[in-house]
Structures are given as C-alpha cells and as structure tokens.
Amino acid sequence: MDRWxxxxxxDEQIHAALTAxxxxxxxxxxxxxxxxxxVGYCVTLLGNxxxxxxxxxxVFVDAYAALSRFQQRASLRTxxxxxxxxxxLKHGRGRLRLARLSSRxxxxxxxxxxxxPSDSPELERLAVENTGAQARTLEQLSMHLKRLTRRExxxxxxxxxxxxxxRNIAQRLWxxxxxxxxxxxxxxxxLKQLLHHEGE
Amino acid sequence: xxxxxxxxxxxxADDRDPALSQAFMxxxxxxxxxxxxxxxxxxxxxxxxxxPRILAWLPVRHWLAPAPALVWAFLLVCSVAGNIWLxxxxxxxxxxxxxxxxxxxxxxxxxxxxxxxxxxxxxxQAPSGLGSLVTAHPALSTAxxxxxxxxxxxxxxxxxxxTWYAETLAYVRSHDLARTSQRLLLLRQVGSLLPAATPLIExxxxxxxxxxxxxxxxxxxTWLALWETVVTDxxxxxxxxxxxxxxxxxxxxxxxxxxxxxxxxxxxQQPTRLSAFAQALPRWTVPxxxxxALARLAGLLAQPSLTEPELREVxxxxxxxxxxxx
Numbered sequence: 040m041d042r043w044x045x046x047x048x049x050d051e052q053i054h055a056a057l058t059a060x061x062x063x064x065x066x067x068x069x070x071x072x073x074x075x076x077x078v079g080y081c082v083t084l085l086g087n088x089x090x091x092x093x094x095x096x097x098v099f100v101d102a103y104a105a106l107s108r109f110q111q112r113a114s115l116r117t118x119x120x121x122x123x124x125x126x127x128l129k130h131g132r133g134r135l136r137l138a139r140l141s142s143r144x145x146x147x148x149x150x151x152x153x154x155x156p157s158d159s160p161e162l163e164r165l166a167v168e169n170t171g172a173q174a175r176t177l178e179q180l181s182m183h184l185k186r187l188t189r190r191e192x193x194x195x196x197x198x199x200x201x202x203x204x205x206r207n208i209a210q211r212l213w214x215x216x217x218x219x220x221x222x223x224x225x226x227x228x229x230l231k232q233l234l235h236h237e238g239e
Numbered sequence: 240x241x242x243x244x245x246x247x248x249x250x251x252a253d254d255r256d257p258a259l260s261q262a263f264m265x266x267x268x269x270x271x272x273x274x275x276x277x278x279x280x281x282x283x284x285x286x287x288x289x290x291p292r293i294l295a296w297l298p299v300r301h302w303l304a305p306a307p308a309l310v311w312a313f314l315l316v317c318s319v320a321g322n323i324w325l326x327x328x329x330x331x332x333x334x335x336x337x338x339x340x341x342x343x344x345x346x347x348x349x350x351x352x353x354x355x356x357x358x359x360x361x362x363x364q365a366p367s368g369l370g371s372l373v374t375a376h377p378a379l380s381t382a383x384x385x386x387x388x389x390x391x392x393x394x395x396x397x398x399x400x401x402t403w404y405a406e407t408l409a410y411v412r413s414h415d416l417a418r419t420s421q422r423l424l425l426l427r428q429v430g431s432l433l434p435a436a437t438p439l440i441e442x443x444x445x446x447x448x449x450x451x452x453x454x455x456x457x458x459x460x461t462w463l464a465l466w467e468t469v470v471t472d473x474x475x476x477x478x479x480x481x482x483x484x485x486x487x488x489x490x491x492x493x494x495x496x497x498x499x500x501x502x503x504x505x506x507x508q509q510p511t512r513l514s515a516f517a518q519a520l521p522r523w524t525v526p527x528x529x530x531x532a533l534a535r536l537a538g539l540l541a542q543p544s545l546t547e548p549e550l551r552e553v554x555x556x557x558x559x560x561x562x563x564x565x
Contacts, residue, residue, distance in 0.1 A: 042264050070277055079270025092273055099280045100287055177269055180262050199260045200267060227259065 043116060046072060050115050057111060066103050069119070074099070076116075077123050080200075084127045084192050086185040094130045098123045120201050124193070124211075183233040191226035198223045353510045356405055356490040357464035360412070362509060363494070365501035370413025372500045376554070378402045378493050378561045393433070394523060397482040398564050400429050401489025404466065409497060411460045416450065419459075423447050435477050442469055481519070488516045488564070492557045495536075499554040504545050507553065513537060526563045532556050 049072025056065035077098050082091030101122055109118060184192055197203045197211065209219035273279075354362075365372055407422035423443055430439045446466070450459040467490075474483040491511045498506040517533045536556045539549055 042261075045268075070280055074272040074276050075270050076267055078272040078276070079267040082270060083266065092276075095272065096276070096280050096283055100283045103284055176262060177266050180266055184266075196263070199255060200263045202255075202260070224254075227256065231256075231259070 046076070046116065049073065053115060054111060057106070057109065062103075062106060066099075066106055069102060069106070069115075070099050073116075073119050077119060080120060080123050080196065081127050083181075083184060084124065084189065084196055085130065086187075086189065086192065090130065091127075094126050095123070098126050101126065117201065124196075128193075179234065183230060186233060187226065187229060190222070191229060194219070194223045195226050195230065198227075353512050355464075356401075356467050356487070356494065357408055359491075359494045359506070359509055359511075360405065360408055360497070362503075363498045363501055363506040364503045365497065367501075368413040369409035369497055369501075370415040370418065372497050373406045373409045373493075374418070376496050376500050376558065378406065378496065378558070378565075393482065394485045395565055396429055396432055397479075397485035398489040400426065400433070400470075401486035401491075402493055402561065402565070403429065403489075404470075404486075405490035405493035405497075408460075408463055409493075411450070411463055414455065416454055419450060420447065423450070433482075434479070435473050438473060439466075439470065442466055481522075484512065484516055484519060485564075487512045489561075492561050492564075495540075495557045496554050496561075499550045499557070502547075502550060504550070507540055507545065507550075511540070513540075529560065529563050532560050532563070536560070 049068055052068040053065045053072070056062075056068060074095070078092055078095040081095045081098065082088050085091045085094065098119070102119065105122065109115075184195075187195070194208060194212075197208050198205075203211070205216050205220045205223065208223065209216040212219055212222075214222075353359075360369065363369065403422050403425050407419055407426060410419040410422060423446065427440050427443050430436050430443065433439070442462075443466070446459050446462045449462055453459065470486060471483060474480070474486070491513060495507065495511070513533060514537060517530070517537065520530055520533070536553065539545065539553050539556070542549070545553065
C-alpha cells in the first residue's frame with residue numbers, strides 16, 4: 040500500500056481544479072489536504088513547533104503564487120515539499136524572529152478570517168491510529184530529531200520521508216552524489232544511535 | 240562489476256530502513272496544523288495581495304509589524320551608503336599619491352608636471368657655476384646626523400637625502416670632485432639608515448667608482464641624475480610615498496636656493512612639488528613656522544616677476560625651511 044495513498048483524493052481534487060482553471064479551489068484543496076503534512080515537515084525540519092507552524096503558513100501563501108505555474112506532470116507532494124524546504128531554510132538563514140506576531144495581531148487575523156478552522160477527516164483517522172506504543176515511539180523520534188542538526192534533519196527528511204534518491208538529494212544540495220550518500224548515512228546512523236541509547 | 244553505460248541512471252541500492260521510514264511517515268501524519276491554520280493562511284494571502292508591489296518581497300509578519308522591518312531597512316541603507324563612502328575614500332586615497340606628486344588639486348585644471356631635480360637644476364643659469372653657489376649657501380651642516388641615542392626621524396633622513404642629493408648634483412656638474420665625493424659619502428651614510436637601502440647604496444658606489452675612473456667624462460653626472468628615478472621607483476614600490484615627498488622637498492629647496500642666489504627668475508617659475516608637500520603637512524608634526532613659510536614661498540613663486548628683495552626673500556625662506564625641516 041502506498042504510504043501517501045491517503046492524499047490521493049486531495050491530489051485528484053487539486054488536479055481537477057487546475058485543469059478547470061479554478062485556481063482558488065485548487066489552492067483551498069491544497070491547504071485542506073496538505074496542511075498537516077506541511078506543518079509536520081516544517082516542524083520536523085526546523086525542530087521547533089512555533090517556527091514550523093509560522094513557516095507553514097507562508098508555504099501556502101507562496102504556493103498560491105506558484106500554483107498557476109505548477110506542471111501537472113510532476114508530483115504535487117514533491118512540489119509542496121520543495122517549497123516547504125525552501126521556506127524553512129530561508130527562515131533559518133534570516134534569523135529574523137523578532138517580528139513574530141503578537142497575540143493581538145493574531146486575534147485580529149482570526150477576526151478578519153471568514154472561514155472556520157478546518158477539521159480534516161484525516162485528523163480523526165490519525166487520532167485512532169496513534170495509540171499506545173506507537174505514540175511513544177513517535178515522541179522519542181521527535182525528541183531525538185531535535186538533537187540532530189538542521190542539515191541532518193534535512194537529509195533524513197529527503198531520504199526517508201520524501202523517498203528521494205541519492206542523485207536527487209545531491210542535486211538539491213549542490214553536492215556530489217557520494218557526499219549526499221555520506222551525509223544521509225551519517226545522519227541515519229546518528230539518529231539510530233540516539234534511538235538505540237534510549238532503548239537501553 | 241561492469242561499468243554503467245553513460246546516460247543511464249545508476250542503479251542504487253535501497254538501504255532505507257523500513258522501520259525508520261515508517262516512523263518518519265507516522266511522525267508526519269500525526270502532526271496537526273493549528274485550528275486557525277486555514278484562516279491565517281488566507282488572511283496572509285489577502286494582506287500580501289493588498290501590499291504595494293514594491294513591498295511584495297517583505298514577509299507577511301514583517302508587513303504586520305513594520306517597525307522592526309523599517310529599522311532593518313534603515314540600517315541597510317546606512318550600511319550601503321557607508322560602504323559607498325568608504326569605497327570613495329579608498330579610491331581617493333589610492334589616487335592621491337599620484338595626484339599629490341603631480342601637484343594637482345580637485346576642481347582645478349591639471350598643473351604642468353614638475354620636472355625632475357636634475358632637469359630643474361639644468362635650467363638654472365649660473366655663470367659662476369652651481370657648485371660655488373652651494374658652497375656659498377650651504378643648506379645643512381655636514382656634521383654627523385645622530386647624537387646620543389636619539390636618531391633623526393625617517394622623514395628628516397629623507398629630507399637630508401634629498402638636500403644632499405641636489406647639492407651633489409650641483410657639485411658634479413661643476414666638476415668639483417672633492418666635494419662631490421664628500422657629498423656622495425654623506426648620501427651613502429644617510430641612505431644606509433633607510434629601508435631598502437642596499438640598491439640605493441650600491442648605485443651610489445657605482446657612481447663614486449665612475450667618478451674615480453672617468454672624472455671628466457660626465458658619465459658620473461648622468462648616472463647621478465638618474466639616481467632620482469631609482470629612488471622614486473624603490474620608494475613607491477615600498478609604499479614610502481611620504482618619504483618620497485620629503486626627499487623631493489629637500490632637493491627642491493636646494494634648487495630654489497640656487498636659482499634665487501643665481502638671480503634666475505625664469506628658473507624659479509618652474510613647477511615644483513611644494514604645494515603637494517604643503518597639502519600633506521597636517522599629517523606630520525612639524526614646527527609651527529613651516530606652514531606660513533611655505534605659504535609665503537608659494538605666493539612669491541606664483542608671481543609673474545620677482546623684484547630683487549623678493550629674490551632674497553625666496554632664498555631666505557628656502558634656507559629657513561631647510562633648517563626647520565631638518
């Protein structure tokens with residue numbers, strides 16, 4: 040079973056809307072379908088919940104501008120992750136965290152927004168799935184990922200989550216394939232070591 | 240293992256750990272966006288669309304809280320302006336030695352380039368010979384230049400070097416072998432105290448040798464006249480622009496003394512490097528009378544014709560400056 044199968048209905052909706060030229064609907068479907076995944080990706084890569092959520096908002100704002108240029112031949116998931124990764128790395132470089140929204144501005148945003156918060160059906164299903172031992176494993180993984188460097192988290196996400204090949208990772212990082220392989224293997228080994236110590 | 244044909248994707252062993260990949264997948268699927276996620280994204284988009292295009296690059300959170308962004312923008316503008324200003328200053332500094340040596344000032348038409356020390360001297364009409372004028376109006380004492388434990392400053396050494404160089408030239412042109420040899424010895428003594436002394440000393444030794452072997456041929460005089468080029472080249476290459484200015488000033492003051500003593504008004508009209516020296520004067524610690532004396536001297540030299548008292552004043556001012564600067 041494809042790990043990303045649960046996104047398939049959303050992908051079909053987005054493609055249909057794009058084919059019909061209905062950009063707002065495509066964008067709405069993109070947010071509703073991918074919001075949790077993108078938040079998870081950004082939080083994991085940045086290692087910080089607040090920063091991850093903040094950047095995830097901007098990912099979709101950027102996606103709106105880029106959606107009209109999206110080539111439907113490519114995978115929507117890869118495209119969204121590429122935008123998310125770019126925003127996360129840019130966020131890290133900028134280090135301008137002083138302009139975080141104040142609580143008053145956040146309230147203002149919610150007052151201005153006309154849509155109620157979305158409850159994706161996916162959430163309900165996940166709530167059932169994430170139980171007991173699995174939740175504990177995920178908690179450990181999340182904790183240890185934060186102990187890795189951002190570069191290590193970056194290559195781990197590309198390799199284990201996005202399932203990119205070493206060649207594609209090398210192209211994204213502007214390094215040789217050997218270097219990309221070495222980085223992935225080193226990061227994987229470090230993460231396993233951390234998990235192993237936890238198990239003992 | 241057979242080599243992979245070019246152009247085909249390289250087969251890659253999938254060493255992904257299924258458990259780890261699965262864990263990542265679960266981690267991502269268990270993430271939950273905040274309840275207001277959709278609303279915030281929509282609002283950010285509307286705010287970005289409502290912004291002027293010129294500010295489109297600014298992230299939304301900076302647009303909502305513009306004060307820090309404005310501070311950063313202001314600092315950025317200040318930084319760029321500062322860099323431009325520094326670059327401008329650097330370029331001005333780079334071009335200044337040449338500009339100073341040519342006696343040019345900003346905004347004024349380019350002044351005629353000063354002639355070399357030997358050329359200036361050659362233009363002086365002195366029926367009695369320049370050597371006798373030097374003897375009659377010696378610039379500096381030829382006593383040893385160091386007393387006790389305090390050696391003279393490098394600027395003074397360059398000044399003395401220029402002074403005695405001009406006097407040596409005058410003597411060698413007058414075929415006064417004894418005094419030429421004495422001055423050559425002084426030049427070598429002073430020159431040996433300066434950086435990059437070896438080529439300068441070796442050159443002077445060659446001149447002394449030529450003077451001994453061919454005293455009346457004029458070859459030594461020609462060689463000595465070219466020594467200025469050697470000095471200029473070496474000092475510029477060793478970043479001793481200021482030293483060169485002091486050297487040229489020492490020689491120029493001797494030449495002015497000789498021209499005024501000879502009563503040659505036309506020779507005094509020749510361009511000199513004194514204005515460049517006067518411009519650079521605030522950088523150094525010199526006696527307070529130097530600046531007014533230089534200004535008065537420049538004023539006299541700028542006159543189209545000089546009276547006899549003014550000629551005497553030129554000579555006195557040149558000699559005063561020699562005493563003050565050495």
